[in-house]
Amino acid sequence: MKWLELLTVAGATLTAAVTVVVLYSLGVRLTAIAADVQQTSPGIKRSLAYICFGLCSLAVLFGLYLIIPYFSG
Amino acid sequence: MVALVIALALFFDFTNGFHDTANAMATPIATGAIKPKTAVTLAAILNLVGAFLSTEVAKTVSGGIIREGSDGIQITPDIIFAGLMGAILWNMITWLKGLPSSSSHALFGGLIGAAIAGIGFNSINLEGLMQKVILPAIFAPLIAGIVAYICTRLAYALTSRHDPETGSKLTQKRGGFRSGQIFTSSLVALAHGTNDAQKTMGIITLVLIAAGTQEAGSGPQFWVIAACAFAIAIGTYAGGWRIIRTMGAGLTEVKPAQGFAAETSTASAILASSHLGFALSTTQVASGSVIGSGMGRKGTSVRWSMVGKIALGWLFTLPAAGIVGALTALLVKTGVVGVLIAAVAGTAAVLFMFFYSRKSAVGHHNAIEVEEAGQAVRFAKKKAMARARAHAKAKAQAEADADANNQKETQR
Numbered sequence: 001m002k003w004l005e006l007l008t009v010a011g012a013t014l015t016a017a018v019t020v021v022v023l024y025s026l027g028v029r030l031t032a033i034a035a036d037v038q039q040t041s042p043g044i045k046r047s048l049a050y051i052c053f054g055l056c057s058l059a060v061l062f063g064l065y066l067i068i069p070y071f072s073g
Numbered sequence: 074m075v076a077l078v079i080a081l082a083l084f085f086d087f088t089n090g091f092h093d094t095a096n097a098m099a100t101p102i103a104t105g106a107i108k109p110k111t112a113v114t115l116a117a118i119l120n121l122v123g124a125f126l127s128t129e130v131a132k133t134v135s136g137g138i139i140r141e142g143s144d145g146i147q148i149t150p151d152i153i154f155a156g157l158m159g160a161i162l163w164n165m166i167t168w169l170k171g172l173p174s175s176s177s178h179a180l181f182g183g184l185i186g187a188a189i190a191g192i193g194f195n196s197i198n199l200e201g202l203m204q205k206v207i208l209p210a211i212f213a214p215l216i217a218g219i220v221a222y223i224c225t226r227l228a229y230a231l232t233s234r235h236d237p238e239t240g241s242k243l244t245q246k247r248g249g250f251r252s253g254q255i256f257t258s259s260l261v262a263l264a265h266g267t268n269d270a271q272k273t274m275g276i277i278t279l280v281l282i283a284a285g286t287q288e289a290g291s292g293p294q295f296w297v298i299a300a301c302a303f304a305i306a307i308g309t310y311a312g313g314w315r316i317i318r319t320m321g322a323g324l325t326e327v328k329p330a331q332g333f334a335a336e337t338s339t340a341s342a343i344l345a346s347s348h349l350g351f352a353l354s355t356t357q358v359a360s361g362s363v364i365g366s367g368m369g370r371k372g373t374s375v376r377w378s379m380v381g382k383i384a385l386g387w388l389f390t391l392p393a394a395g396i397v398g399a400l401t402a403l404l405v406k407t408g409v410v411g412v413l414i415a416a417v418a419g420t421a422a423v424l425f426m427f428f429y430s431r432k433s434a435v436g437h438h439n440a441i442e443v444e445e446a447g448q449a450v451r452f453a454k455k456k457a458m459a460r461a462r463a464h465a466k467a468k469a470q471a472e473a474d475a476d477a478n479n480q481k482e483t484q485r
Contacts, residue, residue, distance in 0.1 A: 006208065009345045010216045016341035021224040021334050025231035028249035032232070060260065067348050068126050
């Protein structure tokens with residue numbers, strides 16, 4: 001039924017948005033930490049931040065992959 | 074007649090792109106994340122791409138709302154012509170008046186009105202209408218708003234930095250969200266293409282079906298998709314320049330982190346709904362997100378009177394466009410002369426409104442939809458924060474209750 005589809009939309013929206021926002025926010029946070037003066041190992045934090053950004057873009061691309069009919073057949 | 078309707082439909086698509094660029098690109102221009110010219114070009118290109126991505130919504134429009142084909146009542150190009158006339162006129166009027174409205178609902182309203190006046194009440198697929206248009210119209214902005222609220226809370230919680238010993242606030246360094254907005258707003262533009270360009274495709278397909286050149290129940294043909302994609306992209310590009318002037322005045326006061334959360338929610342909500350074939354209004358979803366993210370940030374309060382005004386605009390769109398559509402349908406029914414009168418009167422009205430808008434000073438006319446939602450969210454100044462906080466707490470409680478109630482309703 002349509003209620004189920006509405007719930008699907010709600011769930012998909014929530015999952016997708018939260019994933020992207022959390023990953024990106026973590027990236028921003030880690031970048032900020034890495035830029036701190038008293039930080040002992042900025043390199044690791046910075047690369048962690050890049051990993052977060054990378055995962056975030058992967059999540060977006062995966063979402064698009066799910067939607068585009070060309071890929072899902 | 075068919076050619077005329079297709080031209081009209083493409084023009085509607087153009088006005089749609091024209092009307093809705095603000096949804097995608099308003100916030101990044103406002104926060105200075107992206108240059109206006111680049112933003113508009115990017116939005117146009119992504120609208121173009123998005124239009125090619127999915128055709129689910131087009132199928133909804135062409136197959137779900139008005140019964141076509143052998144089992145239903147034969148719908149004629151005349152009816153669609155009348156419906157489009159209603160949609161375009163209402164779109165232009167609201168654009169001129171700066172009223173918040175949805176292009177999509179104008180389109181549905183016009184079509185429904187025309188079908189009722191031209192054929193009769195039984196031509197409307199009520200179940201399809203409820204399920205694919207009315208319900209998503211109510212719930213999509215709600216869903217987007219709630220998700221945006223949660224996301225804004227998360228974004229701020231994750232990036233708030235306090236000194237572990239003294240507990241005092243450190244520099245927050247949330248600048249990263251500014252560049253992030255370039256991507257999220259691009260996603261919104263893409264999502265806009267997947268939903269709004271589809272509506273025109275659906276209309277043209279409906280005309281082709283009505284004219285008997287295409288089988289009932291089939292999807293849009295490739296040239297239709299391409300034409301619609303280009304029409305909306307050109308509209309986006311043309312409409313962007315007005316928004317730049319509006320944004321120059323700094324209408325929206327949305328922080329990058331907020332904008333990021335709001336746009337992510339908008340894009341996910343629209344893309345998810347497009348995928349299931351829900352024809353919803355991008356404008357309404359974006360407004361819902363902006364309001365939701367406004368509530369999620371501390372020190373902001375929501376101007377409920379403005380929200381009420383927006384909601385009223387939404388309520389009026391369907392019937393108002395329906396009445397225009399119905400009147401045009403009655404006129405068209407009288408024959409070729411009626412069609413001519415409708416076409417000439419419609420073109421004259423559109424031209425008049427266009428020149429009228431040119432003459433008057435650029436200002437609140439351009440401040441459409443999402444900016445209004447932005448205005449609905451008021452940002453307290455630092456000094457007034459403490460005062461606002463106590464006030465906001467009481468409000469937040471009330472909102473939480475309202476949200477809980479809404480969620481209960483959703484679950485039902």
